[in-house]
Amino acid sequence: MTAPDQKRRQLLQGIGAGIALPALGIAPAIIAAPRERPQMLDGVQSGDVTDGRALIWSRCDRAGRLVVEWDTRSRFGNPRRMLSSITDAGQDFTARVDLRGLPADQSIFYRARFEDARSGVLSEPWFGHLRSAPTRARNIRFVWGGDTCGQGYGINPDFGGMRIYESMRMRRPDFLLHSGDVIYADGPIPAEVTAEDGSVWRNLVTEEKSKVAETLREFRGNYRYNLLDE
Known part of the structure; x- marks a missing residue:
């Protein structure tokens, strides 16, 4: 086995076991094998939207924290990050994040993930979209x-x-x-x-x-x- 081949193999083994990858912009999140990652069981819902806030709700398969990032552009070039408290079986592993400081009458793109309460491993992201309420009169549907x-x-x-x-x-x-x-x-x-x-x-x-x-x-x-x- 050549030295480059050996390095690639070590990298893949590390990813399978779960390693932090700060160089990829994922830290302090941890990459892990799919079976080790939290699962978002019921998608994501948004509600109670006003001109400056919105609630984001989801459910996990284990104790964890809901992590929500939002931006006014779908590319998430300047995302704002908010966290829920840790949910457990008493809440049926559901959690919600109260997004505040939203600009009025604006498309809001968000991505939500759960962070395992013990390991810090993150679930796959779930993407959503909403529009904040206007402050001036306009037609709505x-x-x-x-x-x-x-x-x-x-x-x-x-x-x-x-x-x-x-x-x-x-x-x-x-x-x-x-x-x-x-x-x-x-x-x-x-x-x-x-x-x-x-x-x-x-x-x-x-x-x-x-x-x-x-x-x-x-x-x-x-x-x-x-x-x-x-």
Whole structure:
């Protein structure tokens, strides 16, 4: 083995075991094998947006800290970084970051990651986008919805899932107002529902959504069910 080959092999072995790479601009984050990295289980959500702030929410598969960087340009040439407190099982490993100091009426691009509370290893980043509220009057577009997955009708992959949300997204709204019955904790989702015309609606099913919610885990599972939709 030549000296350059040996150095490359040592580098790859180090990356597999987990090493810090300050020269690549990643420090103090740690690179690790995929199975060792935290996983962001439910994507990222933004809400409560005003002209100067917004909340960013996500959920991890372990105890960790949510790290959010934001910029007004998608290239993140001058990102601002904010951290959450450490989340644990008591919070269902969910965390949120309150972004403050946002410029008004501006596109805000953000990337979110979880940092493992023990090892400091970072998850893969998840990218998002929002627009802060204006301070002067202008036309806005918003979409309205509610009553998600009720009366036994849940996520049907054969139908393409909850397609209404894709239709909403294509309208490029400033925000979504989700009003009422975000979940039906007392409405189980069966594997199949026979519609009035005799057709069969086939649902994606989960343990928590297969019965009336009676525990905290089952209530959380009802919310999590909606997030399974593509």
